[in-house]
Amino acid sequence: MTNLPQVRSYPTNDKLSLGLAEYVLNAQAAAFSRHPKFRIAVSGGSLPSILASPALIDNPSVQWSKWEIFFADERAVPLDHPDSNYGLLKSVLLDKIPQKSSMPKVFPIDELLLDDTQELADAYEQTLIQSFAAKDSVKLPIFDLILLGCGPDGHTCSLFPGHELLREDIAWVAPIEDSPKPPPRRITLTLPVVTHAVRVVFVAAGAGKKEILKTIFEKPEEGLPCSLVNMEAGDKVVWFTDDAAIQGVTGVRKGSL
Ligand SMILES: O=C(O)[C@H](O)[C@@H](O)[C@H](O)[C@H](O)COP(=O)(O)O
DSSP: OOSSOEEEEESSHHHHHHHHHHHHHHHHHHHHTTOSOEEEEEOSTTHHHHHOOHHHHTOTTOOGGGEEEEESEEESSOTTSTTOHHHHHHHHTGGGSOTTSOOOEEOOOOGGGTTOHHHHHHHHHHHHHHHHSSSSOOSSOOOSEEEEEOOTTSOBTTBOTTOGGGGOOSOSEEEESOOSSSSSOEEEEOHHHHHHSSOEEEEEOSGGGHHHHHHHHHOGGGOOHHHHHHHHHGGGEEEEEEHHHHTTOOSOEEOOO
């Protein structure tokens, strides 16, 4: 079967970051062959730090000024709060972009709407509509690349196992008030938006991820959020892992590094 997600596994985190940087550059080039922008969404967790390697930040081929960066999920906290995914991305990546480069356009949540997660999600959806559907109406936005993490329970974005949000098929962005991973109040891209992207990347490193990767790949019928993305988006998905996380997991299609 060729429509399985691909897994690229590396011996160390540094090599994983290098491989990821190379992949992101290819995704950027592919995006520029379609339009003059590179529109991506990023998650929180360990992903921003793994992404923000010198191989990416200092790479002269990165055309930062053409990047539009959105958040795959965000916690309903002020942007300077330690839990903010925007704050995390800013400190590990945005603040490190060489000063001579022009900066990417970044789309944080509206801090004035933190009291009402539905309003917060609706406003973020409007932000997406302005970027992805300003001229024509579209059913779903098409990100050039979505960069995701994988939680120890198989969640991704703020889409958690067994949660009713997994069935959301109208909204592009949805609120969640009962996230099992703190903080509980968040907004998230919905599953159809994630699987509609041109490319979807998962980053999962460390032996602590091994058990959940086994379930995701070997028991997709359990319907964990990461498995749902794998099944819906198929070979648009590439997993970047280290060897410790993927060793002994069956049912994966190994990609060449
Ligand atoms: O903001 C969040 O909480 C994340 O977007 C979340 O989905 C994260 O990506 C996973 O929990 C994996 O986190 P780790 O990479 O830290 O394990």
